[in-house]
Ligand SMILES: CC(=O)N[C@H]1[C@@H](OP(=O)(O)OP(=O)(O)OC[C@H]2O[C@@H](n3ccc(=O)[nH]c3=O)[C@H](O)[C@@H]2O)O[C@H](CO)[C@@H](O)[C@@H]1O
């Protein structure tokens with residue numbers, strides 16, 4: 001079992017480069033299944049979700065080659081194999097295999113997705129979309145089997161604003177006959193990124209980034225080259241790391257507009273944030289004020305930053321309330337923060353955080369990806385050493401974490417189990 005150790009109390013300083021977005025990469029890789037040619041992705045993050053997705057495509061028969069942050073995917077010879085178990089259970093975004101395989105082969109058999117356990121994560125809106133396009137669904141081999149003789153465009157109103165359903169429907173619809181309109185679509189930057197790739201492959205998608213997306217189906221999609229947008233959640237996490245240590249850090253290779261809700265909230269709590277064209281500088285201090293946060297779909301405050309900022313708020317003066325409107329029970333990190341000395345009460349879908357508490361290092365567990373980020377924030381602030389297990393969750397979404405944090409002055413290291421010679 002790998003462990004991360006952090007000796008708290010170091011002020012972070014310097015400049016770091018943000019990697020490509022996990023939530024784009026894990027949609028763009030399966031999107032390449034739709035192309036009758038090579039898809040080259042640049043700025044691909046070095047994270048386990050990307051490694052696993054690459055292996056899934058290889059298992060299907062694709063040729064996938066990685067060279068630094070470039071990934072070449074040739075899916076011309078893939079087969080419509082059932083994928084009930086195994087790697088598809090290791091990440092959430094394996095649900096995109098449903099839309100991509102349905103678009104390419106008119107059928108898909110995919111096990112229910114894994115990913116962070118944040119409470120119930122239904123995919124009824126994905127299913128509603130596939131059915132509206134003419135697909136039928138049933139359980140086979142312990143997985144969801146979806147098939148359609150001919151996908152036909154339709155108007156689909158999403159009952160819930162869903163990133164996954166919006167992208168999955170886009171993937172299938174760009175190979176459907178005629179026009180699909182997705183209403184109440186999610187507006188996350190990653191959706192625009194996927195539409196940009198699909199359009200570069202020859203699709204006809206308009207309106208991505210708004211709540212109405214129009215897709216004119218196309219018979220053939222071809223290869224292309226595309227650079228993945230920066231990871232706004234990784235960037236936001238480093239902004240919180242910087243603020244938590246009272247540091248002075250430039251976070252580079254980002255799109256500051258994607259982080260407006262976090263920047264506004266950090267400023268409200270008295271963190272200095274300076275914006276440049278493709279970077280932000282975060283200058284921390286020791287006089288933070290309590291604030292209230294409500295997570296919402298983009299451009300609202302991202303649920304994926306809720307857990308890390310909860311740790312930061314333990315340092316603010318006064319009582320903060322953080323409400324997660326997307327995942328009502330996304331508070332598994334709180335028990336571990338309590339073990340470090342935090343004073344937080346979870347009430348319904350809110351965490352009530354009493355500020356100005358001194359955290360001390362102890363043994364804690366990352367129960368999911370951003371819970372891990374929250375524990376790193378706490379570890380950086382804490383007195384003494386924090387030992388974090390559950391590191392595989394963190395590795396799903398943070399590329400070169402220790403290297404990046406150490407380059408900013410963090411006292412941090414990883415212990416790997418010694419492999420037995422027998
Ligand atoms: C791989 C990926 O991109 N993951 C992100 C994606 O997850 P994911 O795509 O799974 O999240 P959704 O946007 O679909 O979920 C938003 C809300 O809608 C609900 N819902 C969703 C689909 C559905 O069919 N029915 C339904 O009720 C969910 O339970 C949740 O309450 O967006 C989340 C919300 O920004 C982020 O936390 C995840 O990091």
Ligand SMILES: C=C(OP(=O)(O)O)C(=O)O
Nearest residue numbers: 092093115116304369370
């Ligand atoms: C919840 C997350 O990821 P996933 O949807 O891939 O589990 C996340 O990135 O915070």
